[in-house]
Amino acid sequence: MIAAKNFSNTLLKENINFITGVPDSVLKNMIFSFDKNKKFKHMPANNEGTAVALAIGHNLSTKKMAAVYFQNSGLGNAINPLISIAHQKVYSIPMVLIIGWRGSPNKPVDEPQHSVKGKITKQILKLLNIKYCIIRKKKDLNKLKDLIKLSKKNKKPVACLVEKGTLENQSNKNKKKSKKKYLLRHEIILDLLNKIKPSTKIISTTGYTSRELYQLRNTYNISKGSDFYMVGGMGHSAMVSVGVALSTRNEIICLDGDGSILMHLGSLSLIRGSNNKNFKHILLNNSSHESVGGQKTPANKINFKLLTSSLGYKNYFFASNKKNYNTNINKFLKSKGPSFFEIRIEEGSIKNLLRPNNLKKIKNKF
Ligand SMILES: Cc1ncc(C[n+]2csc(CCOP(=O)(O)OP(=O)(O)O)c2C)c(N)n1
Structure with missing residues (x-):
């Protein structure tokens, strides 16, 4: 195991102090260590492509390289700016990618989409002509150092892969436990399952939302309606629904979720054109990426009422406590869409969550 600070020190010694990325649970301790260390300028991004773009901009203005972290499922989002701008044969921009390697063939499989991406991650990097190393122990950070030097010299992106369990598991000591102020995600999901029509279809976002919906449906044996769990494809649940x-x-x-909605926010501009009366969009806003460690998002600063009305939603509802939730959930469900319901929620989820499995059966039932 490696302490997060060993990673940070390697970057600082190589004069890298601009960090951006999209959080991943495998990298969570390292991400929190960037926030704690004042020597870093850490700017979390909403999308892995955006993070690569920020790193390109940083290099254009400072000639220095940036570090970009993300989970390998986000490699797809990152590929466009990596190939079309940063590649050595295009603008030749150095940067180091720190990639959480979910579904590494050396680790037990947790979810099918991780296993698919995990098996081809090294091949994708090879196709992109990105040299990489695998970090398993402290000594491997020397390989990372050499790659960073190579990146600077040849002005090209390089990468390192980090498997689950590589980074030391420290608790995020800076994180204050707040008193319960808002509702919890699973309280809302259970209430919704009890209120929907038998013909209602739910499409749920990546992470704890899908896992809690799956678990509650099974625990309470609720057969009304059907679900499609976005186990991957983070940020695309709204457009699948449309x-x-x-x-x-x-x-x-x-x-x-707020992390999810922000990842491909531009897609919501299609809502006006689609004008689906049967489309109802619920935002469970905890202003954090809770499923991968609780890293903050700026969603609590965004005025979703103004935003959604300019995007063509016909109705906006808001709830921040049980009372206004109870009033507005009924109005929301009765409304003619496209309707948007922003619910401020507390961080906190059901313990020992199951993971949806037998996905093709779920699809056929849906
Ligand atoms: C493209 C992509 N990037 C990153 C991830 C890792 N990931 C899974 S869930 C999640 C956080 C989702 O945050 P949010 O939508 O706010 O929901 P919450 O976890 O707070 O319930 C992230 C970053 C992913 N699955 N796919």
């Missing part, structure tokens, strides 16, 4: 809603009269509810 795609479904366009060809059915059934009520379609998207259960979204």
